[in-house]
Amino acid sequence: MKLLLSSAILTGKLAAKLSRVCGYGGSSFPGLLARLFCPGALKKLAAQVRKGIIVVTGTNGKTTTVNMITGVLQEAGFKTISNREGANMISGITTSFIMNSIASGKIDCDYAVIEVDEASIPEVLDNLSPRLVVLTNFFQDQLDRYWELGKVIGIIRDSLLGQSQTTLVLNADDPLVAQFHRTTCLPVYYFGLAADKNTGKRDPTAREARLCPFCGSLLVYNYCHYGQLGAYSCPDCGFKRPKPQVEAMEAGEEGVYSLTYPGSMVPSIAALEMQTQGLHNVYNALAAFSVSILLGVNLQTILGGLRKYRPAIGRMENFRHGNNQVYLNLVKNPTGFNQGLETLCEDRGAGDVLIVLNDNFADSRDISWIWDVNFEMLAARQKHLQCFICSGLRGEEVALRLKYAGIPTGKIVANASMNQAVRAVLGGNRGSTYIFSTYTALRPVHKIIESLVEKGDKSDQGMPSVS
């Protein structure tokens, strides 16, 4: 068996080297090959992780949450491995373990922090037996790549039922996530975001999770931060947003949140400072904070690690162009796109917008999801915005969508050439520029921007995952 594992590791490492030499970045292939040689390879490697495995899953925020947790644990001096490259299905995860092991089959690490694609959860949990499982949120994703939301949630719940040693770290603000306490009976730790001065201004109608998961009655929402994330309660069975152990409140200063968390004796307060924008990143930081507290990391180390965190490519990544800021954001589903648009709308200095939409397999072949994106909020602010450039393989459809959203056609430009489109939007020079790109356009767009601007902050965290 040991020989089998060794040959699987050597084959995997060789495959990784070959694909690098041949110019393929693919990180799933080595794991796939290794699993053919030794189907038990992942289980054997995972069993050697000394202090435990942390699994992060959910629709949005997986890559960022994994990178934040990994940053904190490394700051605390732990040897940590993760699938930063974002290959988040069983083969890609196997690759990460293989690349961190030596030929004899030994792996030397304290923690493994692993992002897992929702659909791969059953097989991955079976192999990893994680100490903690983080559920970020559940939104309807690209319909042709994923199953219906209810089915995804059911599959994750069923696979958790076999994990008696696991503690769940749950987003209290998402009823689809918070229900896991009752449906799995596992120990849970909640994180959430309290109401703030903007909550009342946002639309309290949830797109998903309108019904109570337990009795089917209409849930009542006091407020929503975005999507269905907010304060909900069921008038019939009493299911409601649980009081989170870790809760953030906006502290007034931009980018600073006041956190309450269970201190040694009484609830304590800490100031969370971040260099990333957007409420979704506050949720990611809350998840990372909760995990780190549960693992016993010292408070100052956690806060320091989170403060240092820089977004990966295309996660509201920031560049400077002359006197202006440029933000690049990966978009792949309506909720994530709406979050990016909200950040744009809250930025009083925003000037120009570029949307690059491709429809290759990794982007989703079906682009009908753009009709669920709330571009109408851009229309409401269009007086302050100068120009909307649409590019990529399906740039014209975005242009059409913007027209239907109520943006004057005189402000909409479709340009099939990504190069010209990026140059045009940066050439506008009328305040901050927001660029939204689907997955397969992200690298090329990133390259073009980099050739034209100085970097606002350094990012070396590789490509985010496709899901």
Ligand SMILES: [Zn+2]
């Ligand atoms: Zn109910």
